[in-house]
Amino acid sequence: xxxxxxxxxxxxxxxxxxxxxxxxxxGYAAGCHGPPLGTVEARNQAMEDGYAINPRYxxxxxxxxxxxxxxxxxxxxxxxxxxxxxxxxxxxPTQSLAxxxxxxxxxxxxxAAGTPLPKPPPALFVRSDYTGAEGRTLAAFVTPDPRxxxxxAAIVWITGGDSSTLEDFWSEGSPDNDQSASAFxxxxxxxxxxxxxxxxxxxxxxxxxxxxxxxxxxxxxxLANLPYVDPARIYLGGHSTGGTLALLAAExxxxxxxxxxxxPMSRADRYPAALFPAGRSADxxxxxxxxxxxxxxxxxxxxxxxxxxxxPGNADELEHLCGEVRNAHVRCVRVPDSNxxxxxxxxxxxxxxxxVAGTLDESAVMQLGDLRLx
Numbered sequence: 001x002x003x004x005x006x007x008x009x010x011x012x013x014x015x016x017x018x019x020x021x022x023x024x025x026x027g028y029a030a031g032c033h034g035p036p037l038g039t040v041e042a043r044n045q046a047m048e049d050g051y052a053i054n055p056r057y058x059x060x061x062x063x064x065x066x067x068x069x070x071x072x073x074x075x076x077x078x079x080x081x082x083x084x085x086x087x088x089x090x091x092x093p094t095q096s097l098a099x100x101x102x103x104x105x106x107x108x109x110x111x112a113a114g115t116p117l118p119k120p121p122p123a124l125f126v127r128s129d130y131t132g133a134e135g136r137t138l139a140a141f142v143t144p145d146p147r148x149x150x151x152x153a154a155i156v157w158i159t160g161g162d163s164s165t166l167e168d169f170w171s172e173g174s175p176d177n178d179q180s181a182s183a184f185x186x187x188x189x190x191x192x193x194x195x196x197x198x199x200x201x202x203x204x205x206x207x208x209x210x211x212x213x214x215x216x217x218x219x220x221x222x223l224a225n226l227p228y229v230d231p232a233r234i235y236l237g238g239h240s241t242g243g244t245l246a247l248l249a250a251e252x253x254x255x256x257x258x259x260x261x262x263x264p265m266s267r268a269d270r271y272p273a274a275l276f277p278a279g280r281s282a283d284x285x286x287x288x289x290x291x292x293x294x295x296x297x298x299x300x301x302x303x304x305x306x307x308x309x310x311x312p313g314n315a316d317e318l319e320h321l322c323g324e325v326r327n328a329h330v331r332c333v334r335v336p337d338s339n340x341x342x343x344x345x346x347x348x349x350x351x352x353x354x355x356v357a358g359t360l361d362e363s364a365v366m367q368l369g370d371l372r373l374x
Contacts, residue, residue: 022057032059033066096298097251101210101289108278108286109205112198113165120170124185130194130222133214138202140194140219141166142226143185151230153355154190156220157181160240160263161275164199164206177341179239183348188356190229194219208276209241209248209268209290216249224255233257235355239344240314241275244268244292250303251295258302258360262347263314263340266293266321293320297327304331304365306347308338331362335369 022028022036033051036058037043043053050068052061117139125141132138146152159169160179172182185191196215198206206212216236224231236256238246243264250259265271268290269280278286288294307318315334322332338346350367354360 022059025057028057028059031062032057033062034060094298095295096253097248097289097295098253100295101252104285104289106207106210106286106289108210108282109207110198110277111205112200112202115165115167115200117195117200118166118168120168124170125191125193128192128222128226130219132197132202132204133211133218134197134204136197136202136204138195138197138215138219139166139200140192140222141169142192142223143190145226145228146188147228150228152188152190152228153233153235153358154192154223154226154229155184155235155237155355156192156194156216156223157184158196158216158236158238158242158245159193160238160242162199162206163238163242163245164196164202164212166193166195166200169193175342175345178345178348179341181237181239181344181348183345184237184352184355187348187352189235189352190223190226192219192223208278209245210286212245213248213252216245217252217254220255231255233355233358235260237262239263240340241265241271247292247303247305248290248295250299250301251292253300256301258304260304260306260347260351261292262343263307264292264305264317264321265314266317267291270317293324296321296325296330299327299329302329302331302360304333306333306335306343306368308340308343308346309334309336309369310339313340313343331365333365333368333370338369 031054037046037053037060038058046053046060050064052064053059054061120141122144124143126144127139128142129137129139159166170180172178172180194215195202196212197204220234220236223229224234234255235258236246236249237260239262243261246259247261247264250256250261267287268276269282269287273279305318305321307314309315318332318334325332335343335346347368351360351365354364
């Protein structure tokens with residue numbers, strides 16, 4: 001080997017032996033994760049994996065690596081939790097609201113306001129009082145006997161606001177806000193508007209979405225005994241707070257051929273103090289037993305949750321409720337071009353003729369809008 005070649009080899013060996021390890025550089029340790037990337041392929045792969053490249057040291061930037069690892073850990077924890085909850089849900093039987101309420105005595109109650117009973121035109125509604133769940137006589141109004149010798153489809157209708165108390169429930173509003181739900185009586189459905197405990201002149205107490213549910217079932221049994229009502233075609237409907245009560249009634253069973261819950265809320269404590277005075281300070285069990293979202297999967301009656309897609313309304317509540325449903329008996333219907341108030345007439349115009357004809361089915365109700373089975 002000549003002298004020039006030996007000199008080159010010696011310099012290469014000396015340079016290699018003197019090359020500094022990048023991990024010895026404090027800046028590298030602070031700014032990098034792993035060894036230098038070194039190739040275009042390694043850099044591209046790092047960027048595809050979501051990491052930034054530290055241009056000074058040609059390495060994966062340490063901060064982005066730590067952030068990515070933290071995000072992966074959060075996702076892994078969420079997946080693990082979801083899998084755990086799914087296993088737990090599959091392992092335990094679905095409890096009905098009726099079972100959960102058994103033996104429970106509510107501490108929530110407010111005395112009745114003593115609002116006088118209304119006096120509807122007798123051609124539209126007549127008194128037909130019933131025995132409530134507590135044994136007292138509660139006032140109610142029903143469509144008079146058509147005297148045609150037939151047994152008719154009938155619906156118990158629960159009004160919004162103070163659902164225990166009736167005021168003017170018969171005056172027809174515009175299609176944008178007809179809270180009398182007149183489409184049902186006009187189509188030939190027998191309607192029953194019951195007062196509930198603590199309503200009007202009753203001596204009981206408002207229990208706000210609890211004992212009122214039992215009164216609704218008592219009202220339906222009274223309605224079934226009227227000679228011009230078909231006991232096999234008794235339905236339940238309600239709007240707003242009445243929709244929430246109708247949904248709670250569906251969750252406790254009963255004789256209803258189907259239930260129509262318009263604009264319900266998922267939890268009682270989402271209502272203002274006027275409609276649920278206990279508010280969020282109430283005992284959790286008091287709230288839970290008044291909150292439909294917990295009991296949807298035990299419903300055994302065809303039940304339709306219906307709300308307008310437009311504001312004002314409870315469209316977000318509909319999404320929240322329907323996101324929890326794993327029950328083929330529960331249908332969720334979001335009605336386009338309608339809001340919380342106009343949806344009453346829209347729903348009635350479609351549903352009422354189906355009840356009269358005895359042709360209620362899922363495909364027919366789909367005329368209202370997009371229906372999802374969760």
